[in-house]
Amino acid sequence: xxxxxxxxxxxxxxIMASFLxxxxxxxxxxxxxxxxxxxxxxxxxxxxxxxKALGTLMGFYEKGAVQVTNCFAIPFNExxxxxxxxxxxxxxxxxxxxxxxxxxxxVGWFYTSSELSNVCIPYHDYYQRIxxxxxxxKDTPPVILLTLDTTFTEDKNRMPIxxxxxxxxxxxxxxxxxxxxxxxxxxxxxxxxxxxxxxKLIQKGMDDxxxxxxxESGLEQLERSTGDIVSWLERIEKYVDEVLSxxxxxxxxxxxxxxxxxxxxxxxxxxxxxxxxxxxxxLRDYMMISYLSxxxxxxxQLHDKxxxxx
Numbered sequence: 001x002x003x004x005x006x007x008x009x010x011x012x013x014x015i016m017a018s019f020l021x022x023x024x025x026x027x028x029x030x031x032x033x034x035x036x037x038x039x040x041x042x043x044x045x046x047x048x049x050x051x052k053a054l055g056t057l058m059g060f061y062e063k064g065a066v067q068v069t070n071c072f073a074i075p076f077n078e079x080x081x082x083x084x085x086x087x088x089x090x091x092x093x094x095x096x097x098x099x100x101x102x103x104x105x106x107v108g109w110f111y112t113s114s115e116l117s118n119v120c121i122p123y124h125d126y127y128q129r130i131x132x133x134x135x136x137x138k139d140t141p142p143v144i145l146l147t148l149d150t151t152f153t154e155d156k157n158r159m160p161i162x163x164x165x166x167x168x169x170x171x172x173x174x175x176x177x178x179x180x181x182x183x184x185x186x187x188x189x190x191x192x193x194x195x196x197x198x199x200k201l202i203q204k205g206m207d208d209x210x211x212x213x214x215x216e217s218g219l220e221q222l223e224r225s226t227g228d229i230v231s232w233l234e235r236i237e238k239y240v241d242e243v244l245s246x247x248x249x250x251x252x253x254x255x256x257x258x259x260x261x262x263x264x265x266x267x268x269x270x271x272x273x274x275x276x277x278x279x280x281x282x283l284r285d286y287m288m289i290s291y292l293s294x295x296x297x298x299x300x301q302l303h304d305k306x307x308x309x310x
Contacts, residue, residue, distance in 0.1 A: 013176055021065040022144055023190035026199050028057070028071050028110075029159060032148050035073035036112045052078070054123070057108040058097055060239040061141050066107050067190065068146065070097060083119045086124060094134070105134045108144030114151055114160070116182055124166055145182065161257075163187045219286050 035053040055073035059066060072093050075086040094106055109127045111120065124145060132140040142165050149160035150245045164182040191199060216224065238258065241258075 012255045018038070019064060020165060021143055021186045021188055022068060022146070023065050023188050024068045024146070024161065024163075025070075026189070026191055026195055028068050028146075029161070031055075031073075032112065032146075036148070036150055038073075046276075053110075053112045054085075055110050056094065056127070057104055057110055057146060058094070058104045058142060058192050059107045060103055060105065065152050066142065066144055068144065069104060070106060071110060079117055083122050085123070087126075090130075094130075106130050108146065109139070110146040110148065112150050114147070114149035114153055116145075116147070116164070118146070120182070121180075124261065145183070146187075161187050217290075218252070219290060222282070222286060 032053065032055070035055055039051070039053045053073050054076045056070050056073050058070040059068040060070075061067075074090045074093070077084040097104060105129065108131070109123060111123070124143065128140065128143050131143050135141050145164040145166070147162045147163075147164070152160055163185040165185055166180050166182050169181050171180050201213060201215075205211045239255075240259070
């Protein structure tokens, strides 16, 4: 059974057996990496160290996909004859996260390993029961196994994340399955608007030697957003001019219809006078806030100097 599972998961030419897509959010990647960095080290008492990290995936199910929005690591031990998990810690964390986000539920588990071994079978059986208990459905939803290769053996430039769904297999003619196969699933990066904004802010630190970023003020955000809009409009204008200069018909009619839809939407929902009023009012608000903050700062500095002189 284990040999068959190892063969199926290591074979790169295997066809995706399920059309299910696993959409992983950025916080999940960061939490898995952080859990691996903080894994249990060897203690002075001689307790062995963990070379892997393991934890629970939280999220929700949608049509044809599983949204993995959060996760957390749990204590475990593979150095005994039978793998062990801290069930009480896991259940306490799940209940606490469900109070913060009632729509989320356990959808699977993660494991920092490049290959699947026989210890994955009892772990997956455990999470099969956990997911079934929280789903409250007749049929158990798909249980996702998310693996992270911390050695980067396959690709040095991409996050080596893989997802699996276990399914039973057997010989034709037999009623009962005689083995289980971990079928690979498609993995995509997904993010909510707030996560996308935070991710763009974090990426700015990559260009700084000190790896530090500074939050922009309201005026700076407005200036940057306006500059981005102007840059996009210039690119669109250049593209339209290139298409119109051709003698033959443009090959991509979908792009033209999309641009027309954008123009019609902007003209319908935001008239010129309303847009002008919105920009002026927002600019006045930002200017007033900036003026009040500077005035308060000056008053505090004067107060500090008066206190110091007395």
